[in-house]
Amino acid sequence: xxxxxxxxxxxxxxxxxxxxxxxxxxxxxxxxxxxxxxxxxxxxxxxxxxxxxxxxxxxxxxxxxxxxxxxxxxxxxxxxxxxxxxxxxxxxxxxxxxxxxxxxxxxxxxxxxxxxxxxxxxxxxxxxxxxxxxxxxxxxxxxxxxxxxxxxxxxxxxxxxxxxxxxxxxxxxxxxxxxxxxxxxxxxxxxxxxxxxxxxxxxxxxxxxxxxxxxxxxxxxxxxxxxxxxxxxxxxxxxxxxxxxxxxxxxxxxxxxxxxxxxxxxxxxxxxxxxxxxxxxxxxxxxxxxxxxxxxxxxxxxxxxxxxxxxxxxxxxxxxxxxxxxxxxxxxxxxxxxxxxxxxxxxxxxxxxxxxxxxxxxxxxxxxxxxxxxxxxxxxxxxxxxxxxxxxxxxxxxxxxxxxxxxxxxxxxxxxxxxxxxxxxxxxxxxxxxxxxxxxxxxxxxxxxxxxxxxxxxxxxxxxxxxxxxxxxxxxxxxxxxxxxxxxxxxxxxxxxxxxxxxxxxxxxxxxxxxxxxxxxxxxxxxxxxxxxxxxxxxxxxxxxxxxxxxxxxxxxxxxxxxxxxxxxxxxxxxxxxxxxxxxxxxxxxxxxxxxxxxxxxxxxxxxxxxxxxxxxxxxxxxxxxxxxxxxxxxxxxxxxxxxxxxxxxxxxxxxxxxxxxxxxxxxxxxxxxxxxxxxxxxxxxxxxxxxxxxxxxxxxxxxxxxxxxxxxxxxxxxxxxxxxxxxxxxx
Amino acid sequence: xxxxxxxxxxxxxxxxxxxxxxxxxxxxxxxxxxxxxxxxxxxxxxxxxxxxxxxxxxxxxxxxxxxxxxxxxxxxxxxxxxxxxxxxxxxxxxxxxxxxxxxxxxxxxxxxxxxxxxxxxxxxxxxxxxxxxxxxxxxxxxxxxxxxxxxxxxxxxxxxxxxxxxxxxxxxxxxxxxxxxxxxxxxxxxxxxxxxxxxxxxxxxxxx
Numbered sequence: 001x002x003x004x005x006x007x008x009x010x011x012x013x014x015x016x017x018x019x020x021x022x023x024x025x026x027x028x029x030x031x032x033x034x035x036x037x038x039x040x041x042x043x044x045x046x047x048x049x050x051x052x053x054x055x056x057x058x059x060x061x062x063x064x065x066x067x068x069x070x071x072x073x074x075x076x077x078x079x080x081x082x083x084x085x086x087x088x089x090x091x092x093x094x095x096x097x098x099x100x101x102x103x104x105x106x107x108x109x110x111x112x113x114x115x116x117x118x119x120x121x122x123x124x125x126x127x128x129x130x131x132x133x134x135x136x137x138x139x140x141x142x143x144x145x146x147x148x149x150x151x152x153x154x155x156x157x158x159x160x161x162x163x164x165x166x167x168x169x170x171x172x173x174x175x176x177x178x179x180x181x182x183x184x185x186x187x188x189x190x191x192x193x194x195x196x197x198x199x200x201x202x203x204x205x206x207x208x209x210x211x212x213x214x215x216x217x218x219x220x221x222x223x224x225x226x227x228x229x230x231x232x233x234x235x236x237x238x239x240x241x242x243x244x245x246x247x248x249x250x251x252x253x254x255x256x257x258x259x260x261x262x263x264x265x266x267x268x269x270x271x272x273x274x275x276x277x278x279x280x281x282x283x284x285x286x287x288x289x290x291x292x293x294x295x296x297x298x299x300x301x302x303x304x305x306x307x308x309x310x311x312x313x314x315x316x317x318x319x320x321x322x323x324x325x326x327x328x329x330x331x332x333x334x335x336x337x338x339x340x341x342x343x344x345x346x347x348x349x350x351x352x353x354x355x356x357x358x359x360x361x362x363x364x365x366x367x368x369x370x371x372x373x374x375x376x377x378x379x380x381x382x383x384x385x386x387x388x389x390x391x392x393x394x395x396x397x398x399x400x401x402x403x404x405x406x407x408x409x410x411x412x413x414x415x416x417x418x419x420x421x422x423x424x425x426x427x428x429x430x431x432x433x434x435x436x437x438x439x440x441x442x443x444x445x446x447x448x449x450x451x452x453x454x455x456x457x458x459x460x461x462x463x464x465x466x467x468x469x470x471x472x473x474x475x476x477x478x479x480x481x482x483x484x485x486x487x488x489x490x491x492x493x494x495x496x497x498x499x500x501x502x503x504x505x506x507x508x509x510x511x512x513x514x515x516x517x518x519x520x521x522x523x524x525x526x527x528x529x530x531x532x533x534x535x536x537x538x539x540x541x542x543x544x545x546x547x548x549x550x551x552x553x554x555x556x557x558x559x560x561x562x563x564x565x566x567x568x569x570x571x572x573x574x575x576x577x578x579x580x581x582x583x584x585x586x587x588x589x590x591x592x593x594x595x596x597x598x599x600x601x602x603x604x605x606x607x608x609x610x611x612x613x614x615x616x617x618x619x620x621x622x623x624x625x626x627x628x629x630x631x632x633x634x635x636x637x638x639x640x641x642x643x644x645x646x647x648x649x650x651x652x653x654x655x656x657x658x659x660x661x662x663x664x665x666x667x668x669x670x671x672x673x674x675x676x677x678x679x680x681x682x683x684x685x686x687x688x689x690x691x692x693x694x695x696x697x698x699x700x701x702x703x704x705x706x707x708x709x710x711x712x713x714x715x716x717x718x719x720x721x722x723x724x725x726x727x728x729x730x731x732x
Numbered sequence: 733x734x735x736x737x738x739x740x741x742x743x744x745x746x747x748x749x750x751x752x753x754x755x756x757x758x759x760x761x762x763x764x765x766x767x768x769x770x771x772x773x774x775x776x777x778x779x780x781x782x783x784x785x786x787x788x789x790x791x792x793x794x795x796x797x798x799x800x801x802x803x804x805x806x807x808x809x810x811x812x813x814x815x816x817x818x819x820x821x822x823x824x825x826x827x828x829x830x831x832x833x834x835x836x837x838x839x840x841x842x843x844x845x846x847x848x849x850x851x852x853x854x855x856x857x858x859x860x861x862x863x864x865x866x867x868x869x870x871x872x873x874x875x876x877x878x879x880x881x882x883x884x885x886x887x888x889x890x891x892x893x894x895x896x897x898x899x900x901x902x903x904x905x906x907x908x909x910x911x912x913x914x915x916x917x918x919x920x921x922x923x924x925x926x927x928x929x930x931x932x933x934x935x936x937x938x939x940x
Contacts, residue, residue, distance in 0.1 A: 092796040114764045118836060120836075123831075163762065
């Protein structure tokens with residue numbers, strides 16, 4: 001054979017191999033999978049100055065590293081890299097900072113001359129807590145694009161940095177999982193100098209927006225088996241959750257080249273025996289399952305490996321008896337109670353009795369059977385205890401608003417509990433089993449609902465969920481309140497507000513006739529309003545009569561115009577500092593709208609509280625209050641609808657069970673509440689709101705809202721009617 | 733008997749091609765793989781081992797905190813060098829409770845695993861094995877035979893000692909590409925023989 005032709009043939013074969021790609025989901029995660037919580041991934045760039053200019057024009061190593069980080073960001077939704085150039089935070093592993101550095105050693109161990117860079121990742125459970133990236137000073141580094149340049153001790157910075165930061169977000173080497181896709185995350189870099197489609201798919205998968213996503217959960221886990229050599233074995237899992245899923249298989253912790261939900265072992269011989277595991281991941285998290293495969297050269301007679309243990313259960317709870325048995329599959333298990341067969345035989349190694357009662361007490365045994373014979377276990381005793389009371393919560397955790405980087409604590413207490421476990425959004429927090437949960441160095445990912453589950457022999461009792469909101473800063477303000485209602489003749493509508501931080505002009509209006517021009521029927525013919533400061537009337541108006549200040553304020557605020565200077569609507573402009581109330585009434589019944597507008601532009605002074613007290617009817621006569629958030633960022637608010645607790649303040653005829661619903665001005669649902677959470681009283685006190693009667697059916701909620709218009713609808717949860725007050729408070 | 737079939741020669745040429753071409757255009761992103769000769773030459777000793785114990789500790793060194801895993805190997809057979817009957821190596825990374833530290837590329841071990849390990853001559857290196865996972869080869873048996881075979885750290889069977897100079901993924905790709913014909917993984921005995929031959933060659937070269 002012509003050796004040249006042979007060489008070309010082999011080269012073509014090699015190109016074919018390199019160019020052959022598997023379909024999507026080729027990217028892999030580092031094993032075990034872990035990802036960053038939502039929010040910023042702060043990377044401290046501490047690479048120092050360059051001794052010469054870099055070939056790609058970057059002015060420093062840190063600038064080049066920043067470019068490498070920014071390559072990933074467009075493909076990550078719920079968390080993104082943030083670069084701190086020339087950071088001065090301490091350098092070290094296990095210090096909570098993501099250091100990006102040059103060094104000749106790691107934890108006192110020399111880099112040597114065969115490793116260019118490493119990524120050191122710390123995780124707690126499935127949550128990443130630190131990722132340090134260390135570049136080896138043994139090499140002479142440059143940063144450029146295009147083909148890799150030859151050189152014994154030279155290395156190209158950009159592609160290594162992009163690759164290492166891929167590890168930092170959780171990606172592994174696809175080629176080391178049997179994938180043959182082009183990717184910068186392959187451990188072979190070569191001429192790839194930027195993210196490729198598979199890298200991008202990986203980042204999108206790990207950091208997709210989690211809204212609406214369900215964690216994978218096992219419906220059918222892996223099941224162990226014991227077969228005679230030569231059998232075909234199929235290991236598989238079935239999961240629920242939001243697809244797509246990624247399946248990572250291992251045998252005795254060695255990755256297997258398989259990314260499907262099934263792993264088939266055809267004609268399995270003894271070498272295939274071992275512990276198999278699969279981790280199933282989606283963008284919200286992961287779940288794992290493990291099973292042992294045994295392979296023998298003959299059909300093994302059943303043997304009891306672990307006898308069923310005595311079980312004591314309290315009446316009303318479940319009780320499970322379990323046996324461990326060996327022998328060639330399939331094994332069938334027949335349970336006996338007091339010597340008599342109990343239920344049908346099955347392949348399950350456990351017997352679960354639901355909601356046990358005293359009559360379930362007795363002695364239980366089990367016989368394991370296969371084609372070669374059977375084995376019977378010893379007897380185990382099931383003892384049933386009388387039912388017990390569950391814990392009683394005495395102190396509820398209180399919702400809080402706190403700034404990023406600060407510390408917040410939640411505390412709860414109960415009588416009769418023997419243990420407790422904190423949860424975050426319903427998921428147990430590892431190690432959080434004290435009565436107080438302290439969250440240090442708050443990040444965006446900490447904003448969540450926290451509750452404590454108390455346990456004793458009688459069962460569990462959950463506290464109310466305390467909500468942690470992150471302080472928003474002063475980027476927006478309440479700029480407008482409006483209340484539309486129907487008043488009887490001479491019935492009073494009372495609207496209140498508080499101006500904090502100084503004096504500011506407010507436009508206050510009571511529109512009836514001009515409302516009719518907007519299509520509202522049966523409007524009030526001649527509303528009038530009066531402004532009060534601590535019970536003293538400080539201003540009033542019956543007919544606005546084309547007042548120039550009001551005209552200017554309407555133009556400045558964008559309020560709807562009155563139909564004319566002679567309309568009988570009421571309006572005034574007043575300089576306000578502190579709390580004020582507005583009383584509105586009219587000599588004849590009708591529909592009207594009462595409004596208060598912040599005329600100024602700055603966020604200080606600003607309205608920090610708005611309220612309206614009125615009769616709540618049914619149908620179209622429910623209490624509807626609108627408000628506007630103006631600014632550039634979100635604002636945290638406390639919104640309440642009080643009825644029963646108003647009665648405690650001597651207000652007559654109150655609404656027995658108010659319910660509030662919050663919608664956007666476009667009528668999109670935002671939140672609702674019927675009865676306030678016992679986790680809120682601390683925020684009531686902190687915001688200056690009057691205390692609710694404990695256990696009363698008043699409604700309240702806390703929300704973080706972006707700028708825009710919103711509507712609060714207050715009605716009777718039981719279709720009842722009565723007086724109620726709706727309140728909106730600014731939170732930090 | 734010398735292999736003379738076209739298929740065998742193509743496989744050999746393919747490996748040769750990769751060895752010739754790949755190092756000049758591509759290398760492992762974070763690791764420069766050693767040649768087989770370098771692998772042997774940089775080793776204080778090479779042994780077939782079984783992992784006897786593994787435990788991890790959270791250690792402090794100045795401002796650094798790190799998890800270090802101590803792996804104790806029992807020697808099943810000495811291949812080259814002065815091999816202790818039992819020895820313990822320290823690997824950066826590991827798991828303590830729910831806290832886990834991963835150094836990407838660092839091999840991990842579990843009790844009972846059989847490996848051939850190439851232990852670094854130079855103490856105090858990032859990894860006590862030569863070039864991270866390139867210094868660890870798994871010993872396994874497949875479905876067809878009880879003869880111990882050799883796989884790389886990533887579990888891909890090793891067919892030729894020349895493949896150790898390839899980045900591991902190329903080995904994986906190679907495995908896939910050559911799956912049309914049955915791969916013939918090196919046996920433990922053949923691998924050990926090649927290690928000893930190479931060690932001898934290196935020793936001869938070093939004779940003044």
